[in-house]
Amino acid sequence: MTNTTAPTTVEVNFDGLIGPTHNFAGLGPGNLASWSHRRAPSNPRAAARQGLAKMVRLRALGVPQALLPPQPRPNLALLRRLGFSGDDAAVLATAQKHSPHLLATAMSSSSMWTANAATVCPSADAADRRVHFTPANLVTSLHRASETDITAMLLKRIFPDPRFFVHHDAVPSSTEMGDEGAANHTRFCDTFDAPGVQMFVYGSDSRGDDASGPKRFVARQSKAAGEVIARLHRLHPDRVVFAKQNPRAIDAGVFHNDVIAVGHRQLLFCHEQAFEQPSSVIEDLRRATQDAIRIVQVPEERVSLDDAVATYLFNSQIVTTENDETVLVAPEDCRRHAGVHALLGELVEGKTFDRVEYVDLKQSMDNGGGPACLRLRVVLTPDELASVAAGVFLTDQLVTQLEHWIDRHYRESLTAADLADPDLMKESYQALDELTDLIGLGAIYDFQT
Ligand SMILES: NCCC[C@H](NC(=O)CCC(=O)O)C(=O)O
Numbered sequence: 001m002t003n004t005t006a007p008t009t010v011e012v013n014f015d016g017l018i019g020p021t022h023n024f025a026g027l028g029p030g031n032l033a034s035w036s037h038r039r040a041p042s043n044p045r046a047a048a049r050q051g052l053a054k055m056v057r058l059r060a061l062g063v064p065q066a067l068l069p070p071q072p073r074p075n076l077a078l079l080r081r082l083g084f085s086g087d088d089a090a091v092l093a094t095a096q097k098h099s100p101h102l103l104a105t106a107m108s109s110s111s112m113w114t115a116n117a118a119t120v121c122p123s124a125d126a127a128d129r130r131v132h133f134t135p136a137n138l139v140t141s142l143h144r145a146s147e148t149d150i151t152a153m154l155l156k157r158i159f160p161d162p163r164f165f166v167h168h169d170a171v172p173s174s175t176e177m178g179d180e181g182a183a184n185h186t187r188f189c190d191t192f193d194a195p196g197v198q199m200f201v202y203g204s205d206s207r208g209d210d211a212s213g214p215k216r217f218v219a220r221q222s223k224a225a226g227e228v229i230a231r232l233h234r235l236h237p238d239r240v241v242f243a244k245q246n247p248r249a250i251d252a253g254v255f256h257n258d259v260i261a262v263g264h265r266q267l268l269f270c271h272e273q274a275f276e277q278p279s280s281v282i283e284d285l286r287r288a289t290q291d292a293i294r295i296v297q298v299p300e301e302r303v304s305l306d307d308a309v310a311t312y313l314f315n316s317q318i319v320t321t322e323n324d325e326t327v328l329v330a331p332e333d334c335r336r337h338a339g340v341h342a343l344l345g346e347l348v349e350g351k352t353f354d355r356v357e358y359v360d361l362k363q364s365m366d367n368g369g370g371p372a373c374l375r376l377r378v379v380l381t382p383d384e385l386a387s388v389a390a391g392v393f394l395t396d397q398l399v400t401q402l403e404h405w406i407d408r409h410y411r412e413s414l415t416a417a418d419l420a421d422p423d424l425m426k427e428s429y430q431a432l433d434e435l436t437d438l439i440g441l442g443a444i445y446d447f448q449t
């Protein structure tokens with residue numbers, strides 16, 4: 001690589017920095033890992049270190065890497081709104097006494113999974129040539145729905161210039177318009193500067209075919225939300241595809257489509273059970289991309305739906321490195337599973353991927369969040385990139401600072417009983433206060449004013 005290369009449009013990964021109150025509370029609807037680890041002790045320091053190490057790996061591959069800071073927890077405003085009163089310590093203590101579930105809701109570090117923060121459309125796809133953001137309403141669960149307002153605020157701070165960026169309100173919060181953001185949204189393109197085709201995947205259709213929906217778990221993403229976002233983001237209808245999730249997959253633990261499918265440039269890598277009608281999805285994608293798309297479907301007999309969910313194979317990230325290699329960044333669990341590991345060997349041999357790199361994200365994985373859940377992809381032209389708040393981009397210096405910051409502020413372990421500890425609240429606010437300074441965002445949270 002020479003440094004005379006002209007600046008190009010890039011895809012930046014915005015990973016959620018895992019917060020100091022990371023814990024396991026079994027809060028994720030239809031999320032088997034979250035449920036099976038409920039009330040297990042968590043390791044916030046290890047969690048944050050694992051997430052940061054993943055960001056460092058991606059940056060080393062030549063992928064532009066930035067972060068979104070954690071949201072303030074405890075969410076005292078939420079607890080007060082739920083009727084817990086008194087001073088801060090009393091609010092925490094009464095919540096713990098009367099509803100440990102609501103206390104955990106107000107302590108969740110779930111904003112780490114930034115694939116659910118928003119749906120983002122690059123300027124090349126929008127009629128007004130601006131980047132569009134719609135924060136997700138996450139209406140299915142209270143702990144996640146209470147992320148939306150802060151997410152919207154953070155995105156406006158980080159992408160402030162109205163010449164380049166449009167920030168929409170979240171889709172109205174109603175179960176018929178459930179929206180979980182980019183986890184159910186995939187964009188296909190040749191190079192990042194070229195116009196893309198966007199696929200909106202949904203589990204429920206408010207127009208009344210819910211009899212064919214999942215039986216065991218809730219469908220979190222609605223078709224209506226995707227339609228709203230496609231309109232707001234001013235996408236060309238010929239370049240938008242809607243695809244319905246297979247209800248059997250949702251019932252097997254595929255609570256977001258990114259548990260079963262991942263796209264990058266013109267490649268869609270998915271399980272054959274991902275969609276209700278795979279052949280019509282393929283046909284629609286072929287038509288919209290004018291046959292440019294390559295689809296690699298893994299059959300059930302190679303990897304069962306249950307094994308796909310258990311290993312999070314399809315929650316891998318696919319990236320193009322600075323040497324123009326296509327690399328799959330997969331959870332360690334895929335290396336440990338003989339069948340999945342063998343399949344990945346074949347995919348490398350067959351040149352679907354040049355290489356597979358494995359990352360240890362155990363703390364996030366135990367709550368149902370793999371590599372792809374932890375990142376929000378934002379495609380930016382050089383001018384757009386130059387206008388983004390610079391402090392959120394990883395640099396060698398920031399990495400060292402964050403490592404020290406985590407080690408200084410995060411507890412090694414947390415149990416459900418610790419969640420009401422007023423010292424944990426102080427530690428968490430103190431950590432975030434230093435962090436927002438470190439990344440140049442200043443005082444942005446209520447507790448800082
Ligand atoms: N994209 C991955 C999201 C994982 C997330 N898990 C959670 O919220 C678990 C939280 C807990 O159980 O403490 C979810 O299910 O939405």
